[in-house]
Amino acid sequence: MTVLVAAQQTETPDMPRSRKARLAYRNGLVASTAGVAPGFVQGNLAILPAEYASAFHRFCQLNPKPCPIIGMSDVGSPYIPSLGADLDIRTDVPRYRVWRDGEVVDEPTDVTSYWRDDLVTFVLGCSFSFEEALLDEGMPIRHIEKNVRVPMYRTNIACGEAGPFAGPMVVSMRPFKPADAIRAVQITSRYPAVHGAPVHLGHPHLIGIKDIAKPDYGDPVPVADDEIPVFWACGVTPQSVINAAKLPFAITHSPGLMLVTDLKNRTMAVI
């Protein structure tokens, strides 16, 4: 693989934008991946020792809305050819979080020095894909208009448990006028591999959200009187669950700095 990787250290004009982005991150660029490669799927990253991987895999199976798997590596392999022929998971994400016993111990831009032969990589769908589908249909997305992070909330919806993995679902919220909320359900239902349809709308307190103006992650956005808040399962859920499991070792991406894949968002639509 050395030759292959070496051959791709230089951008060429015919590379897809996704691959150009990965190459830039591999070469040291650190920046939010939002909007970096329009049309391409980005993913949440979870890298775990094989000892925990099968339980985590089962957790994802039990909780497909917050944890939709779009790619996995073989044990010990840093490659996931289905997501990008040249993709190297150790170098191609702008910034990582290295966890020990539930604490972040490092936030490097390359995890080659942390790599182990027993690591399994999970790549999980992310809301960027369905947001692109919403934008393509002319739907206004408040946090994008306001140029802030999407508001996210810990809920009272318990995820299905598997091994050490357990905890509440984290959701992201986007306010819509009622007719647009209905349309948003339809559009995102087409994309089950990137969180799919909303999990709730209308009554935040019913899912344990006390104050919509105080998200647990991200930034608050206003919800107008003629709008209803719509909630989608969020990829922060697996990160929160991995954190709570206090595994001896794990690697994730840094929030907002995702893995950019060569998959096209439109191919994620089931209908």
Place this chain on the structure above:
Amino acid sequence: MTVLVAAQQTETPDMPRSRKARLAYRNGLVASTAGVAPGFVQGNLAILPAEYASAFHRFCQLNPKPCPIIGMSDVGSPYIPSLGADLDIRTDVPRYRVWRDGEVVDEPTDVTSYWRDDLVTFVLGCSFSFEEALLDEGMPIRHIEKNVRVPMYRTNIACGEAGPFAGPMVVSMRPFKPADAIRAVQITSRYPAVHGAPVHLGHPHLIGIKDIAKPDYGDPVPVADDEIPVFWACGVTPQSVINAAKLPFAITHSPGLMLVTDLKNRTMAVI
């Protein structure tokens, strides 16, 4: 056609339930058609002079959610073979309303004596079909549980106008818990020919409904604090619009006493 109709005055065991039902109504039975032929599509009826039919057809085209056409007759023909080989629109509905200048002048069980060579029949999809789809997926429907008529409301949503046909959309309301409301959007989206996805949810006052407990048609049903009201376009819309147009002559069905067709509900699903 006389022989054909005469041959079908007697029920036979191999007849589909829809045809048995039509035969019973043809022979004088007057009863609600709700639940009479599970699995079969029922339709709202609008019979108009040809002079007004093309404008009404355009009205339906402009307003497919309240007025989804599932069948039409040729001018002057009382038959619609695509909805039932033996179907006779003059006799097969339990009870009709005959309108003159916007007033109901008769409610006969047979309109043979009113028939004219210039009449055109429109059959429009009805909510019974999508309610069956909801029930099949285990969704609770409040007015069915309470054994009352669905609550319906005149809204401030203006229909697209065509010729003399204009007026507000009438909607029906079913309360659901939020996660069920999302599921209900998905399920009914599959059935555009029977009103399809909801037109509104959550904020009745935004569509001009002042008091959810006081429907304009049908019966009120309770909406619990942990539920949201979900609104679908309703087949009462065309009847209300025809009424307001004060046509010299028109025939409709009597509310709740629909045309039972041989179409299967499941064939109405577009996916």
